[in-house]
Amino acid sequence: MDGCLRRGKGGGGCRVCRASPSAWKRERVGERKERGSGGANSACTAGHGEAWLSRRVSTDPGGSGGFRGVPGVAELRDGNSRCCRRDPARSLEQGPEGLEGPETPIQVVLRVRPMSAAELRRGEQSALHCSGTRTLQVSPPGGGPDVAFRFGAVLDGARSQEDVFRACGVRRLGELALRGFSCTVFTFGQTGSGKTYTLTGPPPQGEGVPVPPNLAGIMQRTFAWLLDRVQHLGAPVTLRASYLEIYNEQVRDLLSLGSARPLPVRWNKTRGFYVEQLRVVEFGSLGALMELLQMGLSRRRSSAHTLNQASSRSHALLTLYISRQTMPPADPGEPPVGGKLCFVDLAGSEKVAATGSRGELMLEANSINRSLLALGHCISLLLDPQRRQSHIPFRDSKLTKLLADSLGGRGLTLMVACVSPSAQCLPETLSTLRYASRAQRVTTRPQAPKSPVAKQPPRLEIEMLQLQEENRCLRAQLGQIDPKASRLSGARVAWAQRNLYGMLQEFMLENERLRKEKSQLQSSQARARDEQRLLAQQVHELERRLLCACYGPQPRPGPAPPCPCVMVPAAPCPALPPLCCCPCCHLCPLCRAPLAHWACPRRDFHLPQVGKGEARGWG
Numbered sequence: 001m002d003g004c005l006r007r008g009k010g011g012g013g014c015r016v017c018r019a020s021p022s023a024w025k026r027e028r029v030g031e032r033k034e035r036g037s038g039g040a041n042s043a044c045t046a047g048h049g050e051a052w053l054s055r056r057v058s059t060d061p062g063g064s065g066g067f068r069g070v071p072g073v074a075e076l077r078d079g080n081s082r083c084c085r086r087d088p089a090r091s092l093e094q095g096p097e098g099l100e101g102p103e104t105p106i107q108v109v110l111r112v113r114p115m116s117a118a119e120l121r122r123g124e125q126s127a128l129h130c131s132g133t134r135t136l137q138v139s140p141p142g143g144g145p146d147v148a149f150r151f152g153a154v155l156d157g158a159r160s161q162e163d164v165f166r167a168c169g170v171r172r173l174g175e176l177a178l179r180g181f182s183c184t185v186f187t188f189g190q191t192g193s194g195k196t197y198t199l200t201g202p203p204p205q206g207e208g209v210p211v212p213p214n215l216a217g218i219m220q221r222t223f224a225w226l227l228d229r230v231q232h233l234g235a236p237v238t239l240r241a242s243y244l245e246i247y248n249e250q251v252r253d254l255l256s257l258g259s260a261r262p263l264p265v266r267w268n269k270t271r272g273f274y275v276e277q278l279r280v281v282e283f284g285s286l287g288a289l290m291e292l293l294q295m296g297l298s299r300r301r302s303s304a305h306t307l308n309q310a311s312s313r314s315h316a317l318l319t320l321y322i323s324r325q326t327m328p329p330a331d332p333g334e335p336p337v338g339g340k341l342c343f344v345d346l347a348g349s350e351k352v353a354a355t356g357s358r359g360e361l362m363l364e365a366n367s368i369n370r371s372l373l374a375l376g377h378c379i380s381l382l383l384d385p386q387r388r389q390s391h392i393p394f395r396d397s398k399l400t401k402l403l404a405d406s407l408g409g410r411g412l413t414l415m416v417a418c419v420s421p422s423a424q425c426l427p428e429t430l431s432t433l434r435y436a437s438r439a440q441r442v443t444t445r446p447q448a449p450k451s452p453v454a455k456q457p458p459r460l461e462i463e464m465l466q467l468q469e470e471n472r473c474l475r476a477q478l479g480q481i482d483p484k485a486s487r488l489s490g491a492r493v494a495w496a497q498r499n500l501y502g503m504l505q506e507f508m509l510e511n512e513r514l515r516k517e518k519s520q521l522q523s524s525q526a527r528a529r530d531e532q533r534l535l536a537q538q539v540h541e542l543e544r545r546l547l548c549a550c551y552g553p554q555p556r557p558g559p560a561p562p563c564p565c566v567m568v569p570a571a572p573c574p575a576l577p578p579l580c581c582c583p584c585c586h587l588c589p590l591c592r593a594p595l596a597h598w599a600c601p602r603r604d605f606h607l608p609q610v611g612k613g614e615a616r617g618w619g
């Protein structure tokens, strides 16, 4: 149960989650029953933000509230806020189609690194005390009241990398990514506070020297878990990765084959913000993915300054794209489920005076601070329900553009805030803690991509199947005529398979074109047949007239010449024009045999007469 001090004035609901006072009351009664003690502060049950406490008051008696699993440090409970009425992970059990995108807060884990050797040498004191597993107490060095902050988990300097990995619940995020969700893990904090250490372990001790397994960070541990999980899924999964950095407000590809040049960030309706021409590499093994990580880490900009010998000078984003074919596929043409798992190592905020940065280092620091300010501004605005509906200035920096979906969109986000325990760093530490407190009140609406097939009305589905079948036949016919055309359409199909909507559109266009072509062919064929028929009639008529003119009725002296009516091939009766009614037209001009057997429309009627009459003497 969290202590929320964000009650609206005049006894209204919680300003963040709008829980009513009666809801608080009910919860507090439940809380008291559960804990067997008087609750601390008025609680809205949502865990909203820091609590300012007197030295005597602690809000977290047991320290086991939101965790389970590891003794002392347990895994982050999914959807531990009342803002999230439906746990997305639970909803996922029903399949991604059932999701409506419940409001889910950004999860925040706080990690306090141990005192560094330099801090200890300088005799600096710690100003931070972990109270239980979710509360951090800050004791200002000059006295004054303690300040307490509550987060999803608080991990002190004694916690191992494995403890951090478990407490962050990254495996859960991995599961969600496998089911099509877009998940982000990002580290945040002052320079030298341990962000890179938390994500990727300590810097390598030399070229090609791997990080010892016990010091491997969240990223390596997630990679190992994911590759193992994928092997046991029993469904085909395609894994790809991209790795970029934002250095001095320019996006650079850390996996580019040549030298990294600035890449543009674009926006479209379906993808939101994305980096154009970013190299996305397919990988099939843990080794291959680790190589990609090492490649990116070695190319990322870092420099030494007073507070950190290997300070990252850029924000780095490594994204894993997971395409999983559901088994069995609901539809033969069903596209794979596409989830994302993104790791963001933000550059640390720094006071130039404290780090002693000059020249290029100072320019870098200014750029880093500006983008972090833009990020903080967006987070603050996202907390305001009215502003949230209207305009959030994500376009203010490349960082906010690329984190837009993780912060205010359809993704699930985990923030690991890192701080130094030293009292010398207290102003920056307090700023990080407030920043993180605000962030955990930001909510997103996680949503897995829905299969386009399932969303279509059945009539359209049937139509699409019919079109597919028709198209297949037409393409086969066309392929027989023009092999070039069939190759072309093969390439088109490869493109279309990536997207069902695209495919449908493609099919319809091609179908329309083929149908037009077919009907054009049919009508020109019909025209040719008509012409042919007309010509045949004319020829026949001319022949008949010619015969009449040449061989008018004559007496038969001697043996008769071969009769033309025998030599002229008989045309099919219905094709001939009606005979004229003059008597010569009914008889062969030479032998006077009736012409009905080859020219009369009522041929059958006349045939018996032909057989019986003069026709006998033709030969």
Ligand SMILES: Nc1ncnc2c1ncn2[C@@H]1O[C@H](COP(=O)(O)OP(=O)(O)OP(=O)(O)O)[C@@H](O)[C@H]1O
Pocket: 112, 113, 114, 116, 157, 189, 190, 191, 192, 193, 194, 195, 196, 197, 198, 201, 202, 203, 308, 310, 311, 312, 313, 346, 347, 348, 349, 418
């Ligand atoms: N939990 C830890 N245990 C031991 N050493 C740590 C821990 N966290 C950080 N360090 C050490 O502290 C130093 C600074 O850490 P790191 O480089 O990760 O800080 P950072 O926040 O990423 O800084 P920057 O923003 O400047 O890149 C490193 O030498 C690192 O090995």
